[in-house]
Amino acid sequence: MAIAKRGLVLGATAVAAAGVIVTGAGLHLSQSKAFFEESPKEVIDEVWQLIDNTYVDATFNQTDWEAVRTDYLSRDYSSPEAAYDAVREMLELLEDPYTRFMDPDEFRNMQIDTSGELTGVGIQITQEEETDEIVVVAPIEDTPAFEAGLRSKDVIVEIDGQSTEGMELNDAVSLIRGPVGSGVTLTVRRDAEIIDFDLTRARIEIHPVRYSVNDAPEGPIGYIRLTQFSSNAASEMKEAIDDLESQNVVGYVLDLRSNPGGLLYSSIEIARMWIDEGGIVSTVNRQGVADEEIANNRALTDRPLVVLVDGGSASASEILSGALQDNGRAQLVGTQTFGKGLVQSVRSLPDGSGVAITIAKYLTPSGRDINQQGIEPDIVVELSEEEQEELSDNRDRIGTLEDPQYRQAQELVLQIVRANQNTAIEPQ
Structure with missing residues (x-):
C-alpha cells in the first residue's frame, strides 16, 4: 500500500497555532452534508470507520474498537454538536494527541493550505502527552511570534489571561486565532520565568x-x-x-x-x-x-x-x-x-467537519x-x-x-x- 505524499502532514503539530497549518489531504465525501445534519450519528460511524481502516496502531491503544462502535452508535444524539462531543470522547481512547476531530468551524480555521501564505501570529504548537501542557514547537521567521521572541519549548500558560490548564489543543488554537490586525497576549513559562507576549495577528507571505x-x-x-x-x-x-x-x-x-x-x-x-x-x-x-x-x-x-x-x-x-x-x-x-x-x-467529512x-x-x-x-x-x-x-x-x-x-x-x-x-x- 503506497501512501500519497501530497496528502500527508508532517508538521510537529497537525494543528498549527494561529492559522499556521500544513494540510493537503484528499477529501473524503461519501455521504451528503444534509444527511449528516439530519443523522448526526453518522459522523460518529464515519470517523470510526476511518480510524478502523487507517489508524497506525492496529490494537487501537489496546481498546476493543468494535465494542467502542457498538457503544457509541447505541446512544441517541439530539444534535450534531452532541455527536461531535461523542467523537472527541471516542478518540480520546486512543491517547494520541495528533489524532483529533474538528467541528466545521475548527476545520475551516485549519484550512490554510501550504502555498506559503499564513494568517495568525506564526507559531506551531503541540500538546505534551504526559503533562497536557500547550508547548511551542517553533515560531516561523518573520512572523509576529518570531519578532516578539517566542522560542521552541516555551509553555503557553495563558491566552488573553485565560489559563490553558486542562485546555484542548484545538481550543488553544481557536483562542490564538483571530482577525488580521487584532491583538492577542500569550503568557509563557520559560524555565522558571513567566513572560507576556503582546502580539498582533497578521497575514504573512512566507518564503521558506x-x-x-x-x-x-x-x-x-x-x-x-x-x-x-x-x-x-x-x-x-x-x-x-x-x-x-x-x-x-x-x-x-x-x-x-x-x-x-x-x-x-x-x-x-x-x-x-x-x-x-x-x-x-x-x-x-x-x-x-x-x-x-x-x-x-x-x-x-x-x-x-x-x-x-x-x-x-x-x-x-x-x-x-x-x-x-x-x-x-x-x-x-x-x-x-x-x-x-x-x-x-487530514480528512474532510461531508458536513464540513474534519478529522x-x-x-x-x-x-x-x-x-x-x-x-x-x-x-x-x-x-x-x-x-x-x-x-x-x-x-x-x-x-x-x-x-x-x-x-x-x-x-x-x-x-x-x-x-x-x-x-x-x-x-x-x-x-x-
Whole structure:
C-alpha cells in the first residue's frame, strides 16, 4: 500500500497555532452534508470507520474498537454538536494527541493550505502527552511570534489571561486565532520565568528559503536557511543551490533550526538534491513498511555539507537531517531535534467537519524511530541564554560568525575542504 505524499502532514503539530497549518489531504465525501445534519450519528460511524481502516496502531491503544462502535452508535444524539462531543470522547481512547476531530468551524480555521501564505501570529504548537501542557514547537521567521521572541519549548500558560490548564489543543488554537490586525497576549513559562507576549495577528507571505555567501580563506561558503517544508520549499531550494553553485562555493551550511516540518514530499524532494544514492525515509503503517523513498541520482551538488539543527527542528526536518546523517552526506551540528516521527492524514467529512488521523510513522534510512527521541547531532553546540537572546534581538547575525552554532558548522565545512585539497595535491 503506497501512501500519497501530497496528502500527508508532517508538521510537529497537525494543528498549527494561529492559522499556521500544513494540510493537503484528499477529501473524503461519501455521504451528503444534509444527511449528516439530519443523522448526526453518522459522523460518529464515519470517523470510526476511518480510524478502523487507517489508524497506525492496529490494537487501537489496546481498546476493543468494535465494542467502542457498538457503544457509541447505541446512544441517541439530539444534535450534531452532541455527536461531535461523542467523537472527541471516542478518540480520546486512543491517547494520541495528533489524532483529533474538528467541528466545521475548527476545520475551516485549519484550512490554510501550504502555498506559503499564513494568517495568525506564526507559531506551531503541540500538546505534551504526559503533562497536557500547550508547548511551542517553533515560531516561523518573520512572523509576529518570531519578532516578539517566542522560542521552541516555551509553555503557553495563558491566552488573553485565560489559563490553558486542562485546555484542548484545538481550543488553544481557536483562542490564538483571530482577525488580521487584532491583538492577542500569550503568557509563557520559560524555565522558571513567566513572560507576556503582546502580539498582533497578521497575514504573512512566507518564503521558506533564504541564502547567502560567507567568505572564508579557503573559498566562499554557501549558507541556506530553510524555515518550513511548504509546497514551494523544494523549488526555492533548487534555485538557491543552482545560484550558489554558479558562485563556486566550496561547501554548504544548511540551517534547519526552528524548522517545525511540513509536507513529506517536500522533504523527500529536497533530500534528493543533496543525496545522489541511498535511502531517504521509510513510512511504516500498521501492515508494515508501506513506502520506501530513495535518492534518484539527481543530486545538484556533492560539495561538503553541514546541517544545523536544534530542539525546534521537527518532523520533516528530522527526515531530511536523518537521511543526510545516515548516508554520511552531512554532519549535524547543534542540539537534539524535537522528536516527532508520526504522519497524519487530514480528512474532510461531508458536513464540513474534519478529522486528522495518525496513519504511519517514519524511520530514517538506518531504521531509527525518532518519535519522542529526536536526532542527536554529531557535534553538540549549546547556546547560552545570553547567546539566544543576542541572536533573537539581532537576527542579522544568524548564519554569520557571530552565531556560535553556525561558526562551528562553517569550521567543520572548511576542515573537510582543506582535507580534500590536501588529498588532491598528494602525489599519485
